[in-house]
Amino acid sequence: MPLALLDSHSLADPLAASASDRSPSAVSHPALAPVVVLKFGGSLLHSPAEIPAVVSEIYRHVRHGQKVVAVVSAFAGETDRLLAEARFLGAPHENDLAPAYVSLGEVRSAALTAVACDRAGLSVVALTVRELGIVAAGPSHSAHPVALNDGRLREALAAHEVVVVPGFGAVDASGRVSLLGRGGSDLTAVYLAAELGLDRVRLLKDVDGLYDHDPADGSRPVLRFSKASWDDAIEMGGVLVQPNAVETARARGVEIEVAALGRAAETVIGDRGEAPVPVTKRRKLTVAVAGFGVVGGGVIARLLANPDVDVVGVLVRDVNKPRDVAVDPALLTQDADALLALKPHLLVEALSDGSAGHALILKALSSGVDVVSANKQAISLDVAALHQQARDHDARLLYSAAVGGGSPMIETLRRARAAGPVAGFEAVLNGTVNFMLDRLSQGDGFDAALDAAKRAGFAEEDSSSDLEGLDAAAKVRLLAFEAFGAAPEAEAIARDVLGPDLVPAGPVRQISVCRRDGEALSARVGLDADPSDALFLDLNGERNALKVYGEDGRVWRCRGRGAGRWPTTESVLADVGDILRLRI
Known part of the structure; x- marks a missing residue:
């Protein structure tokens, strides 16, 4: 059964006629918050520039009521660099002092991920290898977890929505840092999920599942597993998922989801597998954005960096106004009809004017265009009519960012x-x-x-x-x-x-x-x-x-x-992500 912790944001007291007139005598029924373990690998984290996309994945789970343990790898190439520096200073590969230095790569990426989560408005804390409390035995560079001193982790989960932890590292019985072998962050995530009583763990990679061969090889069609057995995973995915992590998952009864950021497709590794099937080519989501202010600018910056999105136009008041986000001037228009004439799949509406925003949303929905809005004045003018328009034309209307900024x-x-x-x-x-x-x-x-x-x-x-x-x-x-x-x-x-x-x-x-x-x-x-x-x-x-x-x-x-720009942007992007996963 998945672990459920008392949500520190879910304690009961009575509703009263006003905010200051409260009765203290109501019965409390605390809500329980499920926990999910997400692992973000070095194939995703090339540099700090990729962290905002990681935060979006974390926020997606938090806004649906889950607490997140985010296990992060070092940035690409960082582990090799740290190992080389240790060896240059005289530490051979098996030196028991080197792991403490090499594990700093994961500690750094965990700290930066926590900083970015805080910018997005999430309640977050980052733990060090020693604070995390995984105890491992065996060679210091390829140890295996044997216990979890979980007091600090559970304390952090009780107090925060997100706990970011470094993968790859553990401590031995004497308290010295050990490493869990190449790809050890996979093993960290699987072991934590098992110790927390979860039946699944989600490993985020640069591919959306397990394939019969490298999907970058264009010489023949690729086949993807929607379900793979433990043996399939070791045979076909030994490079993609650490074999020790697969064996630990099998022994502990924890299924492994292998997925990519922003994609609905995934492979579930467990007791039973299925034959792989051909992969449908993904379509890019075409997006038009209305508004280039604080929120619109933040959204545009992130959408332009998303390889699954094609920004086709941006509605502005003044095409010549200097802006802090660089875009192709050919994308800018002052004509709302011209924007919708581009026939985007999705309109992101972030105008400052309620009436203009409401009219644009109605017109988009009537054309069957999905809409994500951050404009509370536009939506609240007649939210029921907007929903009816969406139903009548088989379109989607999402507006999480219109209330609460980054608070779901x-x-x-x-x-x-x-x-x-x-x-x-x-x-x-x-x-x-x-x-x-x-x-x-x-x-x-x-x-x-x-x-x-x-x-x-x-x-x-x-x-x-x-x-x-x-x-x-x-x-x-x-x-x-x-x-x-x-x-x-x-x-x-x-x-x-x-x-x-x-x-x-x-x-x-x-x-x-x-x-x-x-x-x-x-x-x-x-x-x-x-x-x-x-x-x-x-x-x-x-x-x-x-x-x-x-x-x-x-x-x-x-x-x-x-x-603020970034919390509200994150909420908009979460809605965009929901639509994106339905379309690609």
Whole structure:
């Protein structure tokens, strides 16, 4: 059975009429978060430039409610370089002191992966080889795991969404670092999955499964296994998956998924195999992007680096405006009709104008074009009508980034609703306002706090939508639609305005609340000067958080960075990735 840990973002307490009126007497039903072990090999990690794509894979699992143990290899060539340096200084291959130095390649890539996860808004920690606690026996350069001192790992999983660990390294009985042989990161991942009680481990490679021969060999058609036996894997994939990892998986009953980033195809290695079948040639996903601002620019930068995507056009206001992401000027257009005339598979809509975005989304969906949007004002204008348009024309509409930035609020609400009727929710929904309130509580003046938010890239030049609660109210309507299948009218949502007259004596949070009263919905966006809930009280900077209350007393939580280019970009890319996996 997969390990389930108490999610530190999933503790229950009761929904009340306002954020500050809470009863302490409700029964708690903590949610359990499943754990997945992902391994990222050196064939993927050529350099730090590949880490953002790794983060996207990690985020994909986190937003669907999983905790992730990410096992990373050293960057390509790093292990050989470190070995050569050790030998140059007199350490022969079997020297027992060299492994501690050679394992630093994985420690470095783990640390950088954690930094990138944090930039994307994930709660993350990186462990060292000794902190991870795998104990191995045998030769110091080709040892085999025999035990796991898992106290630090479980502690990290309880406190964070993501734990990044170095592969390849372990410690011997005396505490000295050992190595698990060539390809040892595979063995690290398999062993951790087994020790954590999981029945599968996912190894991410530069190919999307196990083939009957090297897919780079164009002399004859290639065949891919969807299922391969242990013996098949050792015979056909000895280079792709470390044989010791396969044997350990067989002995411990852990199936191995061999997959590539962003691909739906995979090979599952286990007790039973199937004959390989011919591979259908992949089609690139053609994407048009509307908007080249903070979010649009981040999305475009990542899409241009994705070999499975072809960016065919970008809608902008001014084709001559200098931008921090380099694109072919021929891609830029000021004509929305011309953008859709390119017949893309997907439109990524990141405009700053709600009405223009709504009209463009409707037109795209009516043409059967899938849409991913980060524009909460556009979606919330009439989310039900947009969904109907998508159904009528066999198109997909995804908008995770429209609420919560890098915090998976839409997914959290959908999980809650799938489990039973929702009673209501409360949340901090505006990263700009939360950032400013944090500064104000530290003694900054209103103008200084607003300027700091603009310099940090959280606030637009015209911040009235944030300050007047309109941004949060639009997000309340989207979350209400996910929770109840209907949204309160925008005019019915009471809003407190953040202005220069607020001089807080302590922490203040902008708390958005929506609950069901019989057949009606009541909602407000208020400034709470006494946020007693630790989930909201502990939010600093631009972070957002959500609590969803089920009618049966269960509570779901999520939190993350609610503003900024990279967290929001990651959420957009997660939606793009869902569509990409369906098409290639």
